[in-house]
Amino acid sequence: MSGAMGGGAPEGVGATRRESVLQRRLSLKDMLDLPSFTEVVRSFSELYRVGIKVLDTAGDKLADVKVGHGDFCSYVFGFPEGRARCTATVARVKDGPVAPVEGGWPARGDGAEEAGIIALPCFTGLRYLVMPVCWEGDLLGRVILGPFTPEELADFPGSLTDIAGMDLARAHELVGRVRRAPERTAAQVLVHFGQVLAALVASGQRAFLATQLHIEAMLETHRDLEANNARLAQANVRLKELDRLKSTFLGTVSHELRTPLASIIGYSEMLAEGLAGALNPEQLLYVRTIVEKGESLLNLISSILDLSQIEAGRLRLVIGPVDLGSVIQTAVSSVAPLAQRKGVALEVRVPPPPQPRITADADKLRQVVVNLLANAVKFTAAGGRVAVVMSEVGAQPELGGPGYRVSVEDTGMGIREDQLENIFQSFYQVDGSSTREHGGAGLGLAIVKSLVEGHGGRVSVESEFGRGSCFTVVLPLQPPLAETGGLSALAPTPSPTGQDRF
């Protein structure tokens, strides 16, 4: 996979990926929530009135609670010899092996042996217990309990009493504040603490791994999505380019077709008008048929040209103030002969003039109405009715602003519900067979949609199959960007909403 993100790759592991947390050895710190762990240690220390320290293998303190022994130890530490001996003892306890060597012995007590607890003496006669923290066979750190006064301690040993300047009465007073307990009891406290620690580490490890893995999975998924997006964007660019080429091709071809066709029609008209000599009635009929068919072919080609120009983004609207009512009247008059020939009644309802003008391209709007009306007449049988209705200006919820609403209703064949979505597509006719019956290339509605949307409007359709259809065009008073004077009628594509802030 072509990763979208680069990054340093550890040797031998997947090309652009970081090593997973699952491949790492976790430290005690990773697996414990230190603030809440400190709370647990403190409550333990206070309950048993004895200090507890927890160190990881690097010697870092994860928790350190002093209870009772602080004053005594500070007093002893105040003497130079005391300081030296204290430092040596602490070094043995913190950094020496957690094994019955170098002055240590296996602690007495239930479960002390299984837990690997050792006892270490202090030169003052006090005692420490040290327990290894093992997890999955690895040593992660140690727990130090103490110092406490062993129950059997009757008096201070020589290693304390021989310190120069030591006030033994004071030392006795201070050591009285240190917890006195049998080693067995202290070991049980430590075993118990070990069980609590194991439970905390288990849940801590679980939470740590789960959150870390969650993040890793998110990053991994993100990488996949980015790669997919890049592929799709590439495909999209290619498709757009193909689409543009298609439109350009259609535009060029239509243009190349129209030029000779115009000549065919022109020369046929000249023939019909007798400019090259009189024609007999039969010849005249044939030539007129050539003109008529030539014109309908020209219309078809023009439609294709319009649509392809719209799609190629090259159709410019010529914007100016437009009286929509008169645009509709003009459109109706150009469709009226067709309706009359077919025996379809044509009805027009527009609000009385004057009405506020809209800013639009009058020719294109007329084409919209003509296309809709011609369509309605085409699909309505003799004896039917086609009506065009224009509203007064008012708020249009589709546009979020004021505008007009123009409806073209018919009593024709209607459109099946499952076809409604497709009818605005190019070259689409509801029923392929109707192309033969009704003619046309299926471009009219696609052009209507593009032109209306090019004006910032909307077109929609409602229909009851077999009963008739109603097309509604909603137009805003001002098309977007009208102040530029001319705008491209592009089929609108979704664009990021909102404006740049910075």
Add this chain to the structure above:
Amino acid sequence: MQLNHAQRELTLKIVYYGPGLSGKTTNLRHLHAKASPEVRGRLLTVETHDDRTLFFDLLPVFFSTSSGFKVKVKLFTVPGQVIHNATRRIVLQGADAVVFIADSRRSATADNNAYWRNLQDNMKENNLDPSQVPVVIQFNKKDLPDARTDAEIEESRRRGGEAVVGAVALRGEGVLETFHAVAQAAYQRLDARAHLARNLGLTEAEFLGQIFRRMDLTGSALARTYERAPGEARGGDGR
């Protein structure tokens, strides 16, 4: 494999892979239950509320060799649901051997194939050469109606180079045998690459013995091969 000569530690990774609900977690649960606490850690599972594996399960198995090396075998499962592919890929990272848990039912064949291909893809994504990393296939749920027959499983074995084991993981059948096959395959591959016997003094017999002599093999064919270590007592707190 992670080999730390300074700390004298060897860590192996075995990944249980396969379609959702094929029995990956069930395999690990059974191994956890059968292993003596001194060779295994806690079984770590992260599940959704409906008992589906969310990220992975992890069962560590560890021992010290006679030459003083600490050996840890980490058994992972991947989440089986389709949407968790990213997690599967991460868990597969650095695997030394793979168990593919297939559902024996004929109706599950398409699913098995899809996840097999997914395994191959994710191995490649992790720079793991599918022809180098040993894979053991477990045909689980053999007791269900519509399951493949032994003859069909045998035929499936002949179609590829992987070791194949039949199983009913819920009853524990075949679980230890599968683990034994994959542990052996993992050892043999690493021995070929890193010469464990020569450099660490760790032979195949000791590697397997250290683990399987500390497992309750009652009722499995392995029981005869590995006698329980003497003085074996269940105890300790799993730390």
